[in-house]
Each structure stands twice: as structure tokens, then as C-alpha cells.
Amino acid sequence: MGRNRGLHLQITIIGASSTILFLILLVPSLTGYAYAEEVKAGIWLVNVDRFDTSTGSYNVDFYIWFRWDASGESEKPINFEFANGRAVSIDIIRQSDGYYEARVRGTFIKKLDFTNYPFDEHTLTIEVEDKVKSIDDLIFVVDDKASGVDEGLSIPGWYMKSWSIGVGEHRYPDATYSRLVFSFTLARYTLSTVLKSILPIAVISTIALLTFFIAPKNFAQRIGIGVTTLLAGVAAHLNLTSQLPQIGYLTFADKIMIIAYSIFLHGLITTTLVIRALDKEKGEYANYINRRALELVPVMVGILATLLFLGLDVTIV
Numbered sequence: 196m197g198r199n200r201g202l203h204l205q206i207t208i209i210g211a212s213s214t215i216l217f218l219i220l221l222v223p224s225l226t227g228y229a230y231a232e233e234v235k236a237g238i239w240l241v242n243v244d245r246f247d248t249s250t251g252s253y254n255v256d257f258y259i260w261f262r263w264d265a266s267g268e269s270e271k272p273i274n275f276e277f278a279n280g281r282a283v284s285i286d287i288i289r290q291s292d293g294y295y296e297a298r299v300r301g302t303f304i305k306k307l308d309f310t311n312y313p314f315d316e317h318t319l320t321i322e323v324e325d326k327v328k329s330i331d332d333l334i335f336v337v338d339d340k341a342s343g344v345d346e347g348l349s350i351p352g353w354y355m356k357s358w359s360i361g362v363g364e365h366r367y368p369d370a371t372y373s374r375l376v377f378s379f380t381l382a383r384y385t386l387s388t389v390l391k392s393i394l395p396i397a398v399i400s401t402i403a404l405l406t407f408f409i410a411p412k413n414f415a416q417r418i419g420i421g422v423t424t425l426l427a428g429v430a431a432h433l434n435l436t437s438q439l440p441q442i443g444y445l446t447f448a449d450k451i452m453i454i455a456y457s458i459f460l461h462g463l464i465t466t467t468l469v470i471r472a473l474d475k476e477k478g479e480y481a482n483y484i485n486r487r488a489l490e491l492v493p494v495m496v497g498i499l500a501t502l503l504f505l506g507l508d509v510t511i512v
Contacts, residue, residue: 231331231373232272235262237338238321238360238377241298241345246319246353246381249440251307253319256300257377258288262338265293273333278322278365278374279303309439312446313392316356316382322374329370335362337375344379353381392435392448399427400455406462407489411469411481418466425459428452450503454496461488461495 242256263272273295280303288296305319325333342360358379365374403424406417432452439446445453465488472481 231334232263233334233336234273235336235338236260236323236375237342238323238375239341239343239345240321240348240358240377240379242348243319243350243379243381246350248307248309248317248438250304251440252302252304254300254302255321256298257321258296258298259323260294260296260338260341262294273328274326275323276326277301277303278324279305279320280322309442309446310444312439312448313383313388313435314385314447316380318378318380320379321377323376324365324372324374328372330364330373331370333373335373335375337362342377350381352387353383356380356382393451395431396428396435396451396455399424399431400458403428403455403459403462404492406466407485407492411473411478411485414466414470414473417469418463421459421463421466425456425463428455428459445503453503454499457495457499458492461492 237260239258240255241258244254244256246253259275261273261275280301282299282301284300286298288298290296303319303321305317307315307317309315323335337360339360344355344358348355358377360375360377363374363376365372402420406420409417409420411417432448435448435452436446465485468484468488469481472478472484
């Protein structure tokens with residue numbers, strides 16, 4: 196009886212051990228990443244130069260490093276490349292067992308969103324992958340404590356709003372690769388943007404509104420102001436959007452200009468109606484037209500602003 200119990204206990208232990216061994220072997224096969232080598236990586240951004248919004252390209256200067264478990268091997272396990280740009284120069288700072296560091300200068304490209312232009316901000320990236328090893332063989336681990344942005348970094352017309360570093364996966368038809376992504380957000384200075392972009396349009400539109408305070412009989416002066424402000428508005432609009440690529444949607448600046456154009460056109464139409472009334476020697480009717488047209492301005496601007504900024508999504512094909 197004792198022997199049977201002992202035999203049964205042995206069988207139970209062997210069965211449990213087999214189950215545990217089976218799970219140990221099964222879990223890695225299910226995850227697919229258990230045998231992948233972990234490489235700790237980080238980036239220190241030194242400088243950003245020539246940020247060209249018309250092409251979405253930007254030059255960056257940064258340090259990049261990788262740490263791994265050497266285990267007696269002298270060769271680094273990673274042969275990296277940049278997924279969204281190319282390196283102009285790579286200067287190796289230090290290379291030893293388990294560590295590789297280089298200073299990279301390169302040109303990168305990012306698709307930009309100009310919906311809020313000229314109050315736009317753009318998140319630019321440096322994206323790193325291995326040339327050969329998929330996620331089954333290599334996984335990046337973020338070295339976020341050492342990564343960051345140099346305090347002396349200065350970008351004309353922009354300021355560094357925020358930055359982050361993380362690891363993601365990028366799928367290709369044949370395999371999936373681990374991708375290290377260093378992101379930094381550039382934003383325009385609000386005060387300078389208002390003074391250089393919005394204030395000129397506001398001044399031109401205000402001058403256009405002054406035509407409603409000129410007596411209808413002085414229609415020559417009214418026409419002169421209306422045409423001049425229209426031409427000035429077109430020139431300001433072209434200058435404002437000269438740095439943008441060909442895009443298929445309205446920007447914040449475009450919506451402002453549509454409102455401004457409506458004011459210019461409304462003023463010219465009113466002046467035309469006033470001239471017709473004066474030609475028929477209807478002075479009082481001309482004053483009535485001018486007064487009603489002035490009262491219509493805030494209603495027209497309010498309706499357009501509501502449609503453009505709240506309810507109307509215009510895409511240019």
C-alpha cells in the first residue's frame with residue numbers, strides 16, 4: 196500500500212514538472228519576444244537647424260547611444276538606421292563592450308499640419324530602427340533618465356514646447372521592427388505672431404470699415420479706400436502663406452482672410468449701391484443704405500466666423 200502511494204506521488208511530481216516545463220517552453224513561443232535581445236537606447240538633442248515648413252524638413256544635431264549585455268562579445272548587436280531621414284555624418288564618440296555612442300548630424304522629414312497656422316505647433320521626430328533584426332531578435336528599451344534636450348538649443352522663430360522619448364513597433368509586410376522614437380514639439384511665439392501676422396490684417400480691415408463713416412456723396416474717396424484695402428489685404432495674405440506648401444484645407448489664416456475679404460467686398464458693394472442711389476438723386480436713401488450696411492457688418496462677421504471656426508470643414512480638392 197505504501198509503495199503504491201509513493202509511486203502515485205512520483206507520478207504526480209513528474210506530471211507537475213512536465214506541465215511547468217511545457218509552460219516555460221510555451222510562453223516564449225506565444226510572446227515571440229522572449230529571446231529578443233534588449234538594447235537600452237537614448238538620445239540627447241543638441242541643435243535643430245533649418246526647419247523648413249514648406250517641405251517639412253529639418254536638420255538636427257544629436258547624440259545617440261546604445262547599452263546592451265555584452266556577455267563577452269565585442270561586436271555591438273545593433274546596426275541602426277533612421278526611418279524618417281538620413282544621417283549626413285556619424286562621429287563615433289565611444290565604442291566598447293556593451294556600449295556604443297555617436298554624434299549624428301542629419302536631415303529628417305515630417306508631414307506637418309497647418310490647420311492652426313500661424314499659431315501652429317509641430318511635433319518632429321527622430322525615428323531609429325535596426326537594419327536587419329526584427330522585434331523577434333531585438334527590442335529597444337528607453338534610457339529616459341539620460342535622454343533630453345540641451346539647454347542652449349535655440350531655433351529662430353520657434354521655442355521648444357516639450358519633448359519625449361519612447362519605443363513602439365512598426366510593421367512591414369515581412370516583419371515587425373522595434374522603433375525608438377524621440378519627439379520634440381516646436382511652437383511659434385504668440386506675441387510676435389500676432390504682431391507680424393494678425394495685426395496687419397486687423398488694421399487693413401479697420402481702415403476698410405472707415406468707408407462706412409464717410410458721407411455717401413464722397414463716393415470717390417470711398418472707392419479709393421475700398422480698392423486700396425482690398426489690394427493690401429491680398430498682398431498681406433500672399434505674404435502670410437508664402438512659407439506654406441500646397442495644402443488641401445483652410446488654415447486659421449485663410450479663415451481670417453475670408454472674413455476680411457467679406458468686409459472689403461461688402462464695403463465696395465455698399466459704395467456701388469450708394470452711387471446708384473445718388474445718381475437717382477435719392478440722398479436720403481443713400482444714407483439709409485449706408486447705415487443699414489454698417490449695421491449688417493457684425494452680423495455678417497459673426498455668421499462667417501461661426502461657420503468657419505465651428506461648423507464648416509472645407510477641403511480644397
